[in-house]
Amino acid sequence: MVAIIRILFVLGCAGYGYVANISWLPDLGDPFTAYAGAGIGFFIGMLVILIDIFFKQFTVRNILSILIGAGLGLLVHRLFMMVIVYADFPLASERQLGIATAIIFTYLGVITVLRGQDEFSLMLPFVTLDKKGAKEELILLDTSVIIDGRIADICKTHFLPGKLILPRFVLKELQLISDSSDPLKRNRGRRGLDVLNKIKENPNLIVKINEMDFPEFSTVDAKLVKMAQVLDAKIFTNDFNLNKVAELQGVKVLNINELANALKPIVMPGEMMQVKILKEGKEHDQGVAYLDDGTMVVVDNGRRRIGQTMNVSITSVLQTQAGRMIFAKIPENGDRPDRNNDQRRDRHQRHDQRRFGQGGGR
Numbered sequence: 001m002v003a004i005i006r007i008l009f010v011l012g013c014a015g016y017g018y019v020a021n022i023s024w025l026p027d028l029g030d031p032f033t034a035y036a037g038a039g040i041g042f043f044i045g046m047l048v049i050l051i052d053i054f055f056k057q058f059t060v061r062n063i064l065s066i067l068i069g070a071g072l073g074l075l076v077h078r079l080f081m082m083v084i085v086y087a088d089f090p091l092a093s094e095r096q097l098g099i100a101t102a103i104i105f106t107y108l109g110v111i112t113v114l115r116g117q118d119e120f121s122l123m124l125p126f127v128t129l130d131k132k133g134a135k136e137e138l139i140l141l142d143t144s145v146i147i148d149g150r151i152a153d154i155c156k157t158h159f160l161p162g163k164l165i166l167p168r169f170v171l172k173e174l175q176l177i178s179d180s181s182d183p184l185k186r187n188r189g190r191r192g193l194d195v196l197n198k199i200k201e202n203p204n205l206i207v208k209i210n211e212m213d214f215p216e217f218s219t220v221d222a223k224l225v226k227m228a229q230v231l232d233a234k235i236f237t238n239d240f241n242l243n244k245v246a247e248l249q250g251v252k253v254l255n256i257n258e259l260a261n262a263l264k265p266i267v268m269p270g271e272m273m274q275v276k277i278l279k280e281g282k283e284h285d286q287g288v289a290y291l292d293d294g295t296m297v298v299v300d301n302g303r304r305r306i307g308q309t310m311n312v313s314i315t316s317v318l319q320t321q322a323g324r325m326i327f328a329k330i331p332e333n334g335d336r337p338d339r340n341n342d343q344r345r346d347r348h349q350r351h352d353q354r355r356f357g358q359g360g361g362r
Helices: 002-019 030-057 060-087 089-115 143-148 150-156 168-178 183-201 220-231 240-248 256-262 341-360
Strands: 136-139 163-167 207-210 234-237 251-253 274-281 286-290 296-300 310-320 321-330
Touching: 002 030, 002 234, 060 089, 136 220, 136 310, 143 183, 143 234, 143 341, 150 183, 150 256, 150 296, 163 220, 168 183, 168 207, 168 220, 183 207, 183 310, 220 234, 220 240, 251 256, 256 274, 296 310
Parallel strands: 136 163, 136 234, 163 207, 234 251, 296 321
Antiparallel strands: 274 286, 274 310, 286 296, 310 321
16 A cells, blocks of 8 residues: 555656646756656655655654654744844855754754653644653564463453554464464464454453554564564563564563463472372483473482372472473472371281281181
C-alpha cells in the first residue's frame, strides 16, 4: 500500500511539472518545456521519497520532537528579529543576521526538545511527548512464547499488566508453522493457535492484532525489536537469542524461563528433601531425581535405589545457563519414608521362613 502511494505521489509531481508553466525554465518550445517540467517534478518527487525513507528509521515521537523543536526555535528567532529591528542595522547586515539566527535558534530548539523529550510535555490535543503519561503497557507476543503454551496459565493469574499485542507478521509465521509438512512443526503451530484462542477468551485481557510491518527487515525477530522500539513496548518471548538482541538495543523483555527460574523454591545445603530416584546418573553409583518444577537432583549412591522415594540431604546447589542442579546424598540414618514398614515386612518374611524350615524338619 505504501509503495502504491509513493508511485502515485511521484506521478502526481511529474504531472504537475508537465502542466505547470515554470517561469524560470528557458523556453525550449512547447513539448520540450513541458517535458523538462515533468522531469523536474519527477526529480522533486523522488527526492521527497528518499527523505521519507531516511526518516523511516526515526519514530513518530522523534519526528514530532524535531518539528516542535524547529517551530520553537523559529518562534524565538522571530521574537529576536523583532528586537533587532529597533537597532537600526543596515538592511544587508540585518538579512545576514536573520539567516544566521534562524539556523542557530532552529538547531538549539531541535536539540533541546530531543534531549528533554522524556520530560517535555506539550499540552496539545492528541500530541504528547511525555512517555511517562502512558497509562498502559504494551506487550508484544513472540511466536516462541505462544507455542510454549504457559502464557495462557500466566494470563489467568492477572500478573500480566497492560495490553497484549499480536503482530500480524507473528500470526503469519504461526500459520506457516501450522501448515508445515513436518508433523512436529504442524502440531506445534496448531497448539500455538489453540493457545491464542484461550488467551482471547480470557475476559480480563485485551489482545489486539497490530498490522504494523517493517518490510526492510527479513526476520520476525528484527521486526519485533523494531516494533517494540516504535511502540515503546516490551517483548514477551522464550527465545534466548531474541532476548539478548532486544536487551542490547534497549528493549525490555519478559521471559517465561527466567520467571520460572525465579519462582523455584530456594534450597540450602544441609536441608532435607524427599525425592523419587528415576534413573541412573552419569557418574558411578549416582541416581537422578526431579522436582515438580523440573529441577534435576543428583543423588550420590542412589543408583541402587532407582524407583524408590528417599529422604536425601542437600550437599550443594549449582546454577547453570540451562537451569539449576541440586546435588544430594543419602544420609546414614536416612532411607525411604516407608523404611520402617519395609523392615517390619522383612522381619515377618524371615519369621515365616524359619517357621517353614522348622515345619519341614518335622
